[in-house]
Amino acid sequence: MSPSLSALFSLAGRVAVVTGGNSGLGRTVAQTLAAAGADVVVVGRDRARCEATVRAIEADGHAAAWVDCDLSHRAGLDDHVVRFAKPFGMPDILVNAAGINPRPPIEALDAQTWDRTLEVNLTVPFLLAQAVAPTMAQRGWGRILNFASLQSVRAFGRSGAYGVSKAGVAQLTRVLAEGWSPRGVNVNAIAPGFFPTPMTQPVFDDPARAQALAARTMIGRNGAPDDVRGAAVFLASRASDYVTGQVLFVDGGFSAG
Ligand SMILES: NC(=O)c1ccc[n+]([C@@H]2O[C@H](COP(=O)([O-])OP(=O)(O)OC[C@H]3O[C@@H](n4cnc5c(N)ncnc54)[C@H](OP(=O)(O)O)[C@@H]3O)[C@@H](O)[C@H]2O)c1
Numbered sequence: 216m217s218p219s220l221s222a223l224f225s226l227a228g229r230v231a232v233v234t235g236g237n238s239g240l241g242r243t244v245a246q247t248l249a250a251a252g253a254d255v256v257v258v259g260r261d262r263a264r265c266e267a268t269v270r271a272i273e274a275d276g277h278a279a280a281w282v283d284c285d286l287s288h289r290a291g292l293d294d295h296v297v298r299f300a301k302p303f304g305m306p307d308i309l310v311n312a313a314g315i316n317p318r319p320p321i322e323a324l325d326a327q328t329w330d331r332t333l334e335v336n337l338t339v340p341f342l343l344a345q346a347v348a349p350t351m352a353q354r355g356w357g358r359i360l361n362f363a364s365l366q367s368v369r370a371f372g373r374s375g376a377y378g379v380s381k382a383g384v385a386q387l388t389r390v391l392a393e394g395w396s397p398r399g400v401n402v403n404a405i406a407p408g409f410f411p412t413p414m415t416q417p418v419f420d421d422p423a424r425a426q427a428l429a430a431r432t433m434i435g436r437n438g439a440p441d442d443v444r445g446a447a448v449f450l451a452s453r454a455s456d457y458v459t460g461q462v463l464f465v466d467g468g469f470s471a472g
Contacts, residue, residue, distance in 0.1 A: 223454045227252035231451065232299045232306040234286060234313035234343065237264035239412030240362070241312030243440040244447045248310070249277035251448050254303040257281040258295075259313065278303070286313055286339045287331060296346045305350040308358045308451045311340035311384075316414055318373040329376045336380035337387060344391050344402070352398035358451050359395070361388050363406040363462050365470055381406075385462045392460030401459035403450045408466025410438035433468025 231248045235241030237259035249255045249272045257268045257279060265281035272279035280302035284295045299306065314336045317328050344359050351357020364381035366374055385404060392402040409428045411419045419425050419437075429437045446465050449455050464470045 218453065224448055224452045225252050226308070226448070226452055229253040229307040229451075230256070230303040230305070231308035231310060232256045232258060232347070233310040234258040234339070235362075236310070236312065237261055237268045237281070239312075239414060240407060240410060240440065240443055241310065242268050243443055244310055244312060244360075245279070246272055246275070247444040247447050248308065248451055249279055250275065251452065252277075253308060253451070254278040255280075256299050256302055256306070258284065258286075258299065260285050286343075287335050289334065289338070289342065292339070292342050292346065296343070306347055307351060307354070307356065308360065309343060309347050310360045310362075310447075310451070311343060312362045313339065314362060314377075314380075314414065316374060316377040318377070318417065319375075320373050321375045324375045332376035333380050333383070336377065337383040340384060341387055341391075344387075344395075348391070348395050348400050351400045352395060355399040357395070357400035358455070359391060359400065359402040360447065360450050361402070361404040363388065363404040365406060365408050365464070365466050367406055367462065368470055388462060389460045396459040401450075401455060403455065403459060404462045405443060405446050405450065406462050406464045406466065406470070407443060408432060408438050408464070408469045410440065410442070412440075428469075429467075431469055431472065432466065433472055436467060438465065438467065 231253040233245040236245035236257035262283045269279040269281045282298045363384045366378040367381040367385040388404040
């Protein structure tokens with residue numbers, strides 16, 4: 216007997232860790248996975264924003280906890296993973312949403328900025344996946360959901376290291392999927408178009424630029440936070456049991472034009 220549609224999309228009994236869960240798209244995903252039934256651990260550096268996100272989730276009647284940590288220090292990652300597991304146990308779902316985009320023009324892009332961007336956006340998702348996937352594989356079910364970008368496949372101004380890191384995330388998604396999917400751990404990515412968040416404030420502060428980007432989508436507008444909710448639940452739930460190694464563009468058709 217096939218599961219009901221609500222069981223297919225339910226995250227009841229699952230534990231989700233969402234890096235970058237205290238802001239922007241990560242926050243929307245954290246709230247959405249909690250609404251779908253998961254116990255959610257919100258991860259970020261800014262304590263106040265972590266606490267505020269958890270309070271908002273709890274106010275909606277769901278369980279959440281937060282861990283404040285700086286993921287850019289590779290040496291501390293194992294300790295961070297131990298802290299992620301404290302509230303609810305090791306995760307069934309890892310969402311790698313933490314990211315940075317320092318935006319220097321290409322001629323000013325130095326090695327330090329390059330290294331930091333690649334570390335936070337690409338190496339940390341890899342290392343966190345390696346840390347949590349073995350437990351998921353032992354259980355026979357897990358989900359890793361990365362955040363790629365329109366910039367995985369398109370070059371935009373002032374985004375050199377960021378675009379390269381996001382191209383890497385797309386391929387990381389495929390190689391992790393190749394390795395872990397036979398043991399029930401599906402790995403996919405959401406590739407958003409342009410959404411107004413703290414990261415994209417420089418874009419949205421310029422209405423003409425934001426409108427020009429909207430005009431390049433097929434739907435005719437930039438993203439709104441709620442636009443990632445359906446993709447997140449789909450890729451975090453049993454509904455995507457036969458979907459792995461995919462980059463799902465949530466971009467109003469921008470990348471298809
Ligand atoms: N917004 C868009 O249009 C768009 C488009 C394509 C892809 N994306 C991707 O979507 C994801 C979410 O981005 P967003 O737009 O929602 O940006 P955002 O609001 O700026 O969120 C970035 C998140 O990353 C966390 N973070 C950054 N550095 C960290 C570190 N060293 N340690 C721990 N956490 C760290 C931040 O928390 P703290 O500051 O508290 O550490 C914050 O929660 C990113 O991967 C981004 O690349 C966004």
